[in-house]
Amino acid sequence: QRVEVPAEVIVDPKFSSPIVNMTAPVGRDAFLTCVVQDLGPYKVAWLRVDTQTILTIQNHVITKNQRIGIANSEHKTWTMRIKDIKESDKGWYMCQINTDPMKSQMGYLDVVVPPDILDYPTSTDMVVREGSNVTLKCAATGSPEPTITWRRESGVPIELATGEEVMSIEGTDLVIPNVRRHHMGAYLCIASNGVPPSVSKRITLVVHFPPMITVQNQLIGAVEGKGVTLDCESEAYPKSINYWTRERGEIVPPGGKYSANVTEIGGYRNSMRLHINPLTQAEFGSYRCVAKNSLGDTDGTIKLYRIPPNAVNYVENFEARHKGKKRTKSSESHHPARAQEHSGEDMENPGKRKADLSLGAESIDSIYGNSAAGSRRRQDLGGVLLLLLPVAVAVAMSLATAGVMRETQMTLPPQTLTHV
């Protein structure tokens, strides 16, 4: 029933301003506001345009969607609120006034979604052999579509296929042809689309290669009675076992006048040092530094020769560098003329000691040592039996009751039940 209102008082309502489009992330509350002037006896309604669903009429929420709410301020500002918005709420919404003809305007609700990296087909940590080709993949979802940026951890630059080095690169695939050992490390895939928070995933690239040894000084002269240090550098991944041997293959025994240590320089580089103090005739000769890992082994040779005390001023160290397996067979020709005369008098006595196997065993343990497995105690089940007793009794009684119930169903009159 319509209330009679004087005709001259009723003014045709109109929209004061257009609906302001809104952008909101998933999970937040969204508001669309419809500003009406001179509403009078007319009514305002909100509809969802995509699905043509009536949402609200005046102050009543028509839809059963619990997330829809309506509020108005002096019948002028009609604000529809959507709580905890979902991606499916994206679309056009209509505000409608029931004039004849009907007036309406529409507003758009844009729902944005923060980026999320997909576990598939994004790459996981990779182990590759040096020289092969590697492609790191990264895929992400979000609204708008996120952009993917690759970066290396700790500010290390990324080497492109052209040899150029950049700090970051865009694209879902990061291609590294002919992987080298310096490509080893952690790569970050960063997905961002302007909606916080951005998200990143850490992918570790491990490059396996056999050991390589570099010898700085292949020929070292020393005075008898003093100390000397032999030095080698090795590169290997997985980490190698490093030790020293004499020319006949016997392992240099630790302790006594020999002191050997391995120092890690970088991620895959080590420095091997052998200190000999004091020197006697037995220590002069050839030494080998050996590196072994699961992919292979290699060694380097260092020649240690005796210098007469009075000839120190005339001797120079020859510097030579070479990679891989290489043995110096004509080292005698490098000696100066005077040194040759004296070396004839002091012949080397080969060491007759047997190789100490404990050195290798200790080295292996130190490299591959594991912490002792902790033993776990089990709780006794004594207390549980007491708890199970009432349950068992209850089950038995309920089964008996079920039997009684079946009899009851067959015979409807309650009089029969009294006999049970």
Add this chain to the structure above:
Amino acid sequence: MSRGKHATFLNNSPIKIKPFIILVLNLNIWCQYISATSYLSLNDLTNLERPFFDDISPRNVSAVVDEIAILRCRVKNKGNRTVSWMRKRDLHILTTNIYTYTGDQRFSVIHPPGSEDWDLKIDYAQPRDSGVYECQVNTEPKINLAICLQVIADNDFQDLKTKKRFYDTKSARAKILGSTEIHVKRDSTIALACSVNIHAPSVIWYHGSSVVDFDSLRGGISLETEKTDVGTTSRLMLTRASLRDSGNYTCVPNGAIPASVRVHVLTGEQPAAMQTSSAIRIRAFTAMITIISTKVLLYISSLMEHMYLRER
């Protein structure tokens, strides 16, 4: 000493407690049976029933200019939901339940109290009213029924009269006398009656989507039409009912809104109503076991507490 007391109590408890337990179980059986049955009945009503459209009316409606157009929408299991009419062309809301929202007062809802009909009535239909209209129920997500309306100009009246069905200006309406759901036994006689509040030139009966044919092989069909001062009454009788006679019968008077009645022909076996109650009984039985088991557990735990208190 305490162990001796404990053993003594256990020996005595069967004799003393047994009659009491039997009595309690007997009472529980009947109480739980009744409450479980009524509980499940209410539960079934709330859970299983969901609104749907009883789609028996035409999806395409034609009307003559300046006459009344009626778009039908019948909603089953409406509950507390809202039935709204909307014009698809511009998403204009027309009505909500029985209230008219649109400023165009030609639109209203015909909803006889207690019925499931929420028909949209358009007075003085105009050609611009042609288009798709939607009857919408506010379930989540919504369910809707789309009906296409075509308003034809007056000069096409003669052609329309001979080809299509149209409704009279007085909103003439057929009505089924008696119940709209009839159950008859096999080999008995089906008697259907329909009255309309105008002098209809003819009344046609439909069985499903086909016209009832008096000359068919079935035979045993008679139709009696009576015209009085207040209107027209038509009586359809079918003898020796068989299962094939089950279904929807529609009375279509010329120049009036049709009405329908549903006929169920029963065989000698149990009617459908009893099967429903037996289904409820099966569920009641399951619920009963659960409830009784819970009560027995509570009873035993209190019994245990009593034993411990007695020891102290």
